[in-house]
Amino acid sequence: MEFDLLIINGQLIDSGFGFSKKADVGIKDGKIAKIFEPGKLTKKVISAMPKDRVIDATGAIVTPGFVDIHVHFREPGREDKETIQSGSQAAAAGGFTTVCCMPNTSPAIDNQETVKFVTSLAEKGDCRVFCIGAITKNREGKELAEIGDLVKAGVVAISDDGDYVQDPNVMRRALEYAKMFTVPVITHAEDEYLVGEGVMNESYTSSKLGMVGRPAVAEEIAVIRDIKLAGLANSHIHIAHISTAGAVEAVRRGKAEGIKVTAEVAPHHFTLTDELIEKVFDTNLRVNPPIRSENDRQAVIEGLADGTIDCIATDHAPHTDEEKDTTFDGAPPGMIGLETSLALSITELVDKGFLTLPDLLSKMSYNPAQIVGLTPNRLGEGETADLTVFNPDKSWVVKRDKFKSKSKNSPFVGRKLKGKVLATIMEGRVTFQNK
Amino acid sequence: MKLSTRHLLGLEGTPKKDLELILDTAVSFREVLDRPIKKVPPLRGKTVVNLFYEPSTRTRISFDLAEKRLSADSISFSASTSSVKKGESLKDTVRNIEAMKIDMVVVRHKSPGVPYYLTQCMEANIINAGDGQHEHPTQGLLDIFTMRQKYKKIKGLRVLLVGDIKHSRVARSNIWGLQTLGASVAICGPTTLLPYEAEKMGVDIYTNIDEAMEGVDVVNILRIQLERQEAGLFPSQREYTNLFGISRERLKRLNKNFTIMHPGPMNRGVEISNEVADSKESVILSQVTNGQAVRMSVLYLLSGVDEKETPTT
Numbered sequence: 158m159e160f161d162l163l164i165i166n167g168q169l170i171d172s173g174f175g176f177s178k179k180a181d182v183g184i185k186d187g188k189i190a191k192i193f194e195p196g197k198l199t200k201k202v203i204s205a206m207p208k209d210r211v212i213d214a215t216g217a218i219v220t221p222g223f224v225d226i227h228v229h230f231r232e233p234g235r236e237d238k239e240t241i242q243s244g245s246q247a248a249a250a251g252g253f254t255t256v257c258c259m260p261n262t263s264p265a266i267d268n269q270e271t272v273k274f275v276t277s278l279a280e281k282g283d284c285r286v287f288c289i290g291a292i293t294k295n296r297e298g299k300e301l302a303e304i305g306d307l308v309k310a311g312v313v314a315i316s317d318d319g320d321y322v323q324d325p326n327v328m329r330r331a332l333e334y335a336k337m338f339t340v341p342v343i344t345h346a347e348d349e350y351l352v353g354e355g356v357m358n359e360s361y362t363s364s365k366l367g368m369v370g371r372p373a374v375a376e377e378i379a380v381i382r383d384i385k386l387a388g389l390a391n392s393h394i395h396i397a398h399i400s401t402a403g404a405v406e407a408v409r410r411g412k413a414e415g416i417k418v419t420a421e422v423a424p425h426h427f428t429l430t431d432e433l434i435e436k437v438f439d440t441n442l443r444v445n446p447p448i449r450s451e452n453d454r455q456a457v458i459e460g461l462a463d464g465t466i467d468c469i470a471t472d473h474a475p476h477t478d479e480e481k482d483t484t485f486d487g488a489p490p491g492m493i494g495l496e497t498s499l500a501l502s503i504t505e506l507v508d509k510g511f512l513t514l515p516d517l518l519s520k521m522s523y524n525p526a527q528i529v530g531l532t533p534n535r536l537g538e539g540e541t542a543d544l545t546v547f548n549p550d551k552s553w554v555v556k557r558d559k560f561k562s563k564s565k566n567s568p569f570v571g572r573k574l575k576g577k578v579l580a581t582i583m584e585g586r587v588t589f590q591n592k
Numbered sequence: 593m594k595l596s597t598r599h600l601l602g603l604e605g606t607p608k609k610d611l612e613l614i615l616d617t618a619v620s621f622r623e624v625l626d627r628p629i630k631k632v633p634p635l636r637g638k639t640v641v642n643l644f645y646e647p648s649t650r651t652r653i654s655f656d657l658a659e660k661r662l663s664a665d666s667i668s669f670s671a672s673t674s675s676v677k678k679g680e681s682l683k684d685t686v687r688n689i690e691a692m693k694i695d696m697v698v699v700r701h702k703s704p705g706v707p708y709y710l711t712q713c714m715e716a717n718i719i720n721a722g723d724g725q726h727e728h729p730t731q732g733l734l735d736i737f738t739m740r741q742k743y744k745k746i747k748g749l750r751v752l753l754v755g756d757i758k759h760s761r762v763a764r765s766n767i768w769g770l771q772t773l774g775a776s777v778a779i780c781g782p783t784t785l786l787p788y789e790a791e792k793m794g795v796d797i798y799t800n801i802d803e804a805m806e807g808v809d810v811v812n813i814l815r816i817q818l819e820r821q822e823a824g825l826f827p828s829q830r831e832y833t834n835l836f837g838i839s840r841e842r843l844k845r846l847n848k849n850f851t852i853m854h855p856g857p858m859n860r861g862v863e864i865s866n867e868v869a870d871s872k873e874s875v876i877l878s879q880v881t882n883g884q885a886v887r888m889s890v891l892y893l894l895s896g897v898d899e900k901e902t903p904t905t
Contacts, residue, residue, distance in 0.1 A: 364787040365604065367704045367725030367761060438705040482683060484703035486724075 160185050161585055163206055164546060165198065167214025171221060171536040172519040182219060184542045187585035192538055212580050212590070214546050220518050221534030222254025222543035222583065224525040225495065226314070227343075227397060227421060227470035230256075230286070233274060234263025239475040239563045241275060244495075245282030247473070247562035249588035251495035252578040254543035255285040257529055260296065261319040267291035267302040272310035283581075283588035285543075287313045287529065292331045292342060298322050301334060308338040313529040316343035318397055319445075321379055323349045328383060332390035341393040341419070341528060346379035346404065347371065347446055356486045358431040358447040366435060368486065371447050377403030384411040384418050395528055396420040398472050400446040402456030409465045419528050421470035422457050424494060424501040429568065430454055440481045440488035441568040444474070447490075461520065462511050468525040469517075471498045475564030493562045497569050503549055503576030514549060542585040551577040595893050599718040601707045602727035603769040611772060615737050618882070618889035624661070625884055634892050635664035639694040643686070644721070645671040645701040650856060650880070651721050651731075655698050658887035664696075682706070683713055690714050696895065699723075717894045725759050730890060731855055732765025734883040736773065738875050739810055741882070742851055747774030750847070752804055754836060755814030755863055756785040756825075762855045763814060767793055780804035781836060784825040801836050805845040812853040813838055816863050829862055839865040843873075851875055 162184040169192070170177045181198040183191040203211060230244035231237075239247075241258075248256050258275065260266030266275065272288045279286035290307035294300045296317045304315055315335055322328040322344065335342050352371040357363050359370025380396055384407055387394035396408060399420045411418040429448045433439075442448060460466040474491025481488050502521065506512040512520070522545075526533040534543040555569045581589040595610050603611070624632055640659045644652050652668060659666035669689070680688075682701075689697070696717040699707050704726035710718045722728040736746060743749055751770055757763045757779045770777050771794055778796040779786065790797055798804035805811070816832055826832050843850065852864075852874040860866050868874065 359788055361789040361792045364758075364789055364793075365764070367723075367727070367759075367764060370788060438708050479681070483681065484701070484709065485705050486703050 158183070158185065158190065160190060160206070162210050162212070162582065162587065163198070163203060164212045164214050164219055164544070165203060167217050167219035167546060169219045169536050170515050170518055172515040173221065173523045173533050173535050174537065177515060182536070182544070184582070184585045187542055189536065189538055189540050189542050192536065212546060212587070214579065216550070217546050217548045217579050218514070219536070219544060219546050221522045221536055222545050222581065223252045223499070223521045224255040224531070224534070225253050225471055225473070225498070226257040226468065226525045226529050227318070228256045228258050228473040228495065229261065229475065229491070230258045231262065231475060232278065233271065237563070238477055241278040241286060242282050243561065243563040244473070245279065245284035245286060247493070247495045247560065248284040249581045249583070250561040250578065251497070252499050252545040252547055252581050253284055253495060254534065254545070254581060254583040254588070255287065255526070255531065257287045257289050257313055259289050259316060259318045260291040265291050265296050266312070267294055267296065267307070269306050269310040272307060272312060276311060284583065287311065287531070289314045289316050289318070289343065291315065292317045292322060293327065296320060298324060298327060301327070301331060304334055304338060308340055312340065313531060314341045314343050314395065316345070316397065318343060318345045321345055321347050321349050325382060325386065329386050329390060332387055332392040332394065336390060336392040339530065341395040343395045343397050344379070344383045345397050346376055346383055348375040348379045351375035351378070355447070356443060357434055358449045360431055360450055362431050362435050371445070373401040373403055373449060373453060376401045376446055377407060380404040381407045384408070384416055387418055388414065388416040391417070393417040393419070398423045398426065398446055398470070399457060399460070399466060400426045400449050401453045405456045405460040405465055408460070412465065419467045420460070420465065421468045421525070422461060422466045423470060423472045424498050424505070425492060425568070427454060427457050427461065428501050428505050434485070438485050439568055440483065440485055441492050441566050443485055443488050443490045444492055445490040458506065458511050461506065467528060468520045469498065469502060470525060471495055475562055476566045477564060481566050491566070493560065493564055493567050496560055496562065497555060497567060497574065499547060499578060500553070500574035500576040501569070504574045507549070508575060542582055544582045545578065546580040547576060547578045549576050551575070553577050594896070598894065599707070599711050600729050600890055600894060601711070601718065601720050603729045603732045603765045603772070604727065606729075606769070606772065608772050611733070611736070611769060614733055614886065614889050614893060615740060617893060618737055618885045621888040621892070622882065622885035624888070625881060630661050631663060632661065633663045635659065635662035635895055638664045638696065638895055640664045640666045640696045640698065640891065641689050641694050642666065642668040643689070643697050643699040644668065646722065648700055648721070651700065654880070654883045655721060655887055658884050658891060661884070662888055662891055664891070682709070686710055686714055690716060696891065719890060719894065722761055725761050727765045728761040729765050730883070730887050731762045732769040733890070734879055734886040735766055735812060735853060735855070736769050737882045737886050738853065738879050739851065741878070742875065743809065746770065749775040749810065750778070750808050751775050751810045751812060752778045752780060752808045753812050753814060754780045754801065754804070754838065756816055756820055757781050757790070757814070758785045758787045759817070759820065760814050766812060767795060778804055778808070782826050782832070785820065801842060802845060805842060807847060808850065809847050810851045810853060811838060811846065813864050814855065815857065815859055833862055837863060837865065838868050840867050843868070853879060855879070
């Protein structure tokens with residue numbers, strides 16, 4: 158058989174199937190055609206292939222392509238920050254073959270046309286892009302959006318991310334309505350009144366700096382409310398970017414009570430703490446929900462380890478240099494994350510012994526796909542060839558000019574991290590390769 | 593002697609010897625202010641820009657006079673009448689100003705961290721004249737100078753700050769500076785106007801003014817802003833005055849040789865009564881004069897002028 162692409166000498170890890178083995182992979186017509194035991198793929202076949210169609214994965218892991226269920230591609234509306242195209246390139250560079258993008262674009266993804274606009278642009282990109290539709294019309298938190306239409310157009314979840322649905326009755330109705338379509342409701346859980354004009358975590362640090370704080374309790378209260386409402390509606394609630402010990406505990410309790418609650422965490426919440434702001438006033442540290450205390454950071458790590466937190470999602474939020482180059486309280490919140498997610502996860506979670514590598518890979522691929530009802534990528538013959546090849550031991554330094562994203566707002570620039578993507582393959586096509 | 597820093601961004605973390613150098617040098621400059629000709633030459637040929645993004649009369653004039661009395665060329669820039677209204681970014685404004693070859697910038701802005709931000713994009717010496725609710729180091733220094741004038745030393749002094757501590761840059765600078773010099777600091781105000789986790793600042797905390805006054809040497813009274821009542825942080829001005837207003841009757845618990853201070857501007861009848869404001873224990877006007885001396889001292893020391901040249905020649 159002739160293959161389109163060969164991945165040789167790699168260690169295959171599929172946490173869905175539950176195996177870890179040395180094997181070679183032959184891809185044809187966008188699918189995994191054959192998985193060879195070591196030695197079975199002859200040198201003759203390999204050397205017959207054009208050099209650029211053989212990926213040497215010696216020392217590397219071959220795994221189902223990563224899925225990020227929380228990104229912000231700023232198209233339509235703010236193409237200066239990111240486009241679907243540039244965002245998909247950033248995703249591929251980070252090892253992602255699928256992303257779900259949030260609807261806080263301009264116009265918002267609260268109607269079919271905008272969904273179609275985004276998905277048609279994505280077809281020319283380097284990553285599969287699924288839309289998350291708005292919960293309410295224009296994300297105003299008042300009237301339900303035409304969720305039926307949105308689901309028909311292809312949205313995989315609904316969310317007013319960026320804002321909390323402050324009216325509990327609206328959230329209740331959203332959870333009930335969404336149940337008909339079996340799409341999860343994703344909540345940005347921070348009580349609006351309690352956070353007010355807050356720009357960072359409310360803590361001793363914010364007190365010293367004289368900055369308005371966003372109390373941890375604002376997230377905890379919002380999460381508890383939404384979990385209870387999900388219980389009432391018997392519907393699936395997914396907690397976006399969980400950041401506090403209180404919220405993690407609420408999810409733990411909710412799961413124990415049998416409520417359909419899932420949660421995601423962003424790498425900045427398991428890596429950074431708010432004391433850093435005191436030292437550097439780096440506007441790339443401004444994000445909602447804010448980076449928290451050490452106690453919260455450890456709690457989210459524990460939540461990942463014991464399964465309370467189901468997946469990692471970057472909340473990739475591009476902003477231009479001009480917008481971020483200002484005072485801390487004047488800068489828009491958010492940081493990019495697609496291209497540093499794997500490395501931060503390996504450096505902070507795997508290397509430090511909190512998660513095993515297969516466990517991490519579940520959280521980056523299998524689990525997120527399941528949460529939004531997508532078929533998880535798998536390493537099996539006949540499966541779609543969406544794979545990521547990465548070296549878990551390779552160190553590298555994060556550099557601004559290497560980002561594929563249009564925006565460079567990352568607080569990790571200059572940091573040395575471990576874990577590098579070597580190649581990303583989507584439907585048998587190499588969407589990214591590190592030469 | 594020189595300061596260990598090129599800038600004055602705040603009193604938190606400022607070494608004791610820097611604080612003492614500024615205060616000691618200010619003594620000479622205080623003496624200059626009593627002369628008929630209140631002018632000395634150390635900053636001749638130096639250009640200082642007063643970059644005020646927030647309205648201010650007294651601080652700006654105080655710095656302006658201090659600069660002129662040191663013979664510097666001083667220019668003021670106020671945000672309301674400038675290119676900022678045309679949308680020029682902070683960074684561009686400062687870069688433009690620097691391109692005019694200026695030596696020092698005195699900055700006041702509503703956002704914490706702006707003075708630090710300026711040190712990252714300018715070569716000039718930066719002096720923080722108040723950055724949001726974060727710090728107002730020259731106010732802290734002049735308050736401490738005033739206390740030192742009367743009590744000779746700060747170590748062991750008991751100082752009480754009263755009012756809206758949460759939103760006060762004056763309070764923060766006072767707390768850091770006083771603690772570094774060995775004073776014992778207490779704060780008092782309604783719970784809603786005390787900083788989150790204030791106990792970590794190392795201060796004693798009171799919500800009852802009469803208890804707070806016990807054994808205190810200096811009461812530094814902060815202004816209550818009407819906007820805080822509008823934001824629901826306390827129910828009415830009347831209630832604030834009843835619970836925390838400093839009137840003559842309240843002073844009886846203080847130590848014998850007590851002092852009343854206020855950074856100004858005062859809301860007479862709200863946080864401080866007329867009687868107390870004008871009493872013999874009030875050093876409020878001395879604070880203003882001392883502010884001049886302290887600012888001259890800071891400008892002089894940061895400008896890096898030859899240390900052998902004494903300030904009074």
